[in-house]
Amino acid sequence: WYQRRxxxxxxxxxxxxxxxxxxxxxxxxxxxRKTRAQRNREKAEKLKAEEIATAKQEKQxxxxxxxxxxxxxxxxxxxxxxxxxxxxxxxxNLEKETKPGKYxxxxxxxxxxxxxxxxxxxxxxxxxxxxSNNVQERFTSFQKRNMIEVRKKVAPHRKxxxxxxxxxxxxxxxxxxxxxxxxxxxxxxxxSE
Numbered sequence: 286w287y288q289r290r291x292x293x294x295x296x297x298x299x300x301x302x303x304x305x306x307x308x309x310x311x312x313x314x315x316x317x318r319k320t321r322a323q324r325n326r327e328k329a330e331k332l333k334a335e336e337i338a339t340a341k342q343e344k345q346x347x348x349x350x351x352x353x354x355x356x357x358x359x360x361x362x363x364x365x366x367x368x369x370x371x372x373x374x375x376x377x378n379l380e381k382e383t384k385p386g387k388y389x390x391x392x393x394x395x396x397x398x399x400x401x402x403x404x405x406x407x408x409x410x411x412x413x414x415x416x417s418n419n420v421q422e423r424f425t426s427f428q429k430r431n432m433i434e435v436r437k438k439v440a441p442h443r444k445x446x447x448x449x450x451x452x453x454x455x456x457x458x459x460x461x462x463x464x465x466x467x468x469x470x471x472x473x474x475x476x477s478e
Contacts (some may be wrong), residue, residue: 391435393428 319327349356399417405412427433 391437393435395425395429 401413424433428435
């Protein structure tokens with residue numbers, strides 16, 4: 286079959302005028318037979334390349350084996366750093382959950398725990414009364430949970446002083462007459478001008 290293919294290639298080149306080999310037509314390697322020496326040389330090169338690759342891998346493997354302790358130290362160090370960071374992050378998150386945030390202009394101080402002095406404690410717990418204001422407790426709870434902004438308590442005060450003015454009803458009738466006369470005079474003066 287080899288000779289037949291070579292003849293077909295020669296015939297096709299004569300008809301077209303171009304040199305067309307089997308390898309170009311089918312996209313395969315050239316049809317020339319290799320000699321035994323060439324095949325042996327290629328085998329030797331292939332074996333040598335494989336030996337070099339395995340030697341390289343072994344060298345890398347040995348290098349890594351010698352560095353095992355150093356690598357383990359690096360890994361432990363990284364793990365410690367990561368664990369320390371995660372502990373800090375978790376502590377901050379816990380603190381944020383329990384601590385009220387900054388929602389308004391003021392800062393939440395919290396209520397002082399209510400306690401009873403030893404002299405005030407009654408002999409039985411049934412008779413003991415705890416002074417509590419449910420509205421105030423709810424309000425501080427809202428502030429603690431950042432639902433209401435925290436502000437300072439403002440004492441009731443006025444921006445201006447009250448003016449004290451006597452009303453006409455309180456004045457005596459004679460004073461009222463004098464005031465009326467004065468007003469009339471002022472009107473006359475304004476009209477005359």
